[in-house]
Amino acid sequence: MGQIHVGTSSWADPGFVEEWYPPGMAARDRLAWYAERFDAVEVNSTFYALPGEGTVQRWAAVTPPGFTFDVKLHRLLSRHAAPLESLPPELRDGARVGSRGRVELEPGLERAMAEATLEVMRPLRESGKLATFLLQLSPSFTPFEHRLSELEPLIEALAPHPVAVELRRRAWVSAERVEETLRWYESAGAAFVCVDSPPGDAPTLMPPVDAVTRDDVAYFRAHGRNTEGYLRGKTVAERFGYRYSDEELQEMAGRVQGLAELGRDVRTMLNNNRGADAPIAARRLKELLGQDPGPEPTASQGTLL
Numbered sequence: 455m456g457q458i459h460v461g462t463s464s465w466a467d468p469g470f471v472e473e474w475y476p477p478g479m480a481a482r483d484r485l486a487w488y489a490e491r492f493d494a495v496e497v498n499s500t501f502y503a504l505p506g507e508g509t510v511q512r513w514a515a516v517t518p519p520g521f522t523f524d525v526k527l528h529r530l531l532s533r534h535a536a537p538l539e540s541l542p543p544e545l546r547d548g549a550r551v552g553s554r555g556r557v558e559l560e561p562g563l564e565r566a567m568a569e570a571t572l573e574v575m576r577p578l579r580e581s582g583k584l585a586t587f588l589l590q591l592s593p594s595f596t597p598f599e600h601r602l603s604e605l606e607p608l609i610e611a612l613a614p615h616p617v618a619v620e621l622r623r624r625a626w627v628s629a630e631r632v633e634e635t636l637r638w639y640e641s642a643g644a645a646f647v648c649v650d651s652p653p654g655d656a657p658t659l660m661p662p663v664d665a666v667t668r669d670d671v672a673y674f675r676a677h678g679r680n681t682e683g684y685l686r687g688k689t690v691a692e693r694f695g696y697r698y699s700d701e702e703l704q705e706m707a708g709r710v711q712g713l714a715e716l717g718r719d720v721r722t723m724l725n726n727n728r729g730a731d732a733p734i735a736a737r738r739l740k741e742l743l744g745q746d747p748g749p750e751p752t753a754s755q756g757t758l759l
Contacts, residue, residue, distance in 0.1 A: 456672070456714040459522065459585075460740050461494035462732040463675070463725035469691060473730035474751060486516040491748035492736060494522045496588065496723045501526045503540050504574050514577040522585040523578055524618070524673075524721055530557055531567055531608060533592040542570050561607060568611035579615070585721060586616045586645060586671060593622040593658045597631060602638045609642055618673040618721070620647035624655075627663045639667035647673045648713065650706055652681035659684070664709055672717030674710055676735070678726035695728025698735045700742075707742040 464470065465488040466481070475484055488495065497513075499505065513523065530536035535556045538546055545566055550558040557563070571587070578584035589605070609617045619639070621627065626635050639646045646667045651660045659681070666672045677684065678696025687693035698706070713720045722739070724732040730751075737747040 455711070456716070456718040456720055458710055458714050458720045458722055458743055458745070459494035460722045460736050460743070460745070461492045461496060461524075461724070462736050463496040463723045463727065464498035465495050466499070467690070467727050467732075469727065469729040470732065474733050482512075485513060489517045489521050491733070491751070492740075493520060494524065494585065494721065494723075496524045496526060496725075498526055500571075501529050501532075501590070504528065504542055504570060507574050507576065510574055511577040514581045514583055517583065522583050524586045524588050524723065525571075525575060525578070525584065526588045526590060527571065527608075527617075528567060530559055531564065531571075532589050533559065533595050541567070545570065564608055565611050568608055572612065572615075584615060585719065586618045586673065587612055588618050588620065588647070588673070590620045590647075591622055595621075596623045597625050602626075602635065602642070605644070606642055609644055613643070616643075616645050616668060616671050618645040618647050618671070620649070620673075620675065621660065622658055624657060624660050627661060632663065636665050636667060639665070643668065645671050645673050647675055648709070649674070650676040650679070650709075652677070652679045652684045654681045654685075656681075656685055662709070664712060666713055666716035668717065670718050672713040672720045674706075674713060674720060674722045676706060676722075676724050676726060678731075691728040694726050695731060696726040697731050698726065698738075700738065703735060703739050704742055707739060710739075710743065 465485055475487060537555060538549060538551055538557055541549060541557060549563055552558055575584055605619060636646060644667065646665045648664045649660045650662065678694050680696045683692045683695065710720055710722050724736045726732050726735060740747045
């Protein structure tokens with residue numbers, strides 16, 4: 455059996471901060487407190503802009519040995535709309551901007567962004583705390599207009615660090631296409647991101663396809679099961695807020711254990727972000743997997759305990 459790491463998609467979501475951490479805790483102390491309860495976390499802020507290297511040095515310094523990070527790649531790399539000011543300053547002058555103010559992704563800029571990402575993440579790389587890069591593709595990346603091979607230069611630029619690629623169009627894993635899709639993952643050396651998503655057959659609702667396409671790492675993300683909110687919500691809390699039941703978490707534990715039979719490291723991230731829903735679910739999932747959930751949380755005890 456591979457090792458299962460359980461964490462949440464961000465340690466600094468506003469609702470998370472309000473309901474999970476002890477009242478009055480300084481922002482600089484939150485990651486260390488989080489790391490007493492979980493041994494992994496997904497970094498979400500890197501989707502919006504690359505942090506300073508000093509910030510990343512502190513992430514490495516305040517977390518214990520064995521703690522690991524999954525870093526979400528910048529929105530430009532995942533084919534989302536990205537304004538010029540979201541790029542590192544040294545890359546802005548050479549970037550082309552479309553009529554709607556969005557940076558156009560070109561091969562040279564893609565490689566430069568990959569190199570900038572590797573450089574700023576050097577403290578995590580050198581401390582052995584960088585697990586994977588997460589590429590959460592835009593829903594506009596469809597098999598009707600794109601090819602997965604378009605992602606290969608980015609995966610190669612970030613090698614040897616694994617890139618976990620999350621698809622957000624169910625057409626990629628339709629009965630007619632799923633085998634071809636998974637073959638590409640294996641040949642490109644990408645980790646397929648398995649998801650727990652709201653039920654339904656809307657184009658952006660991914661079905662529960664579980665696959666391990668790299669021997670060394672598997673990836674699982676839980677987005678909650680609120681179909682109406684996921685499809686029509688305007689805020690993170692509206693789209694992803696969901697309180698998993700024990701039965702649902704037991705089902706999730708079974709899926710994750712199945713992945714651990716094939717992959718040495720299973721990255722399991724709870725993204726049901728509304729208040730403390732994600733850390734509550736993550737703690738209970740650890741218990742169901744037979745892991746120590748860590749010290750009891752002390753914030754907002756009427757909500758959490």
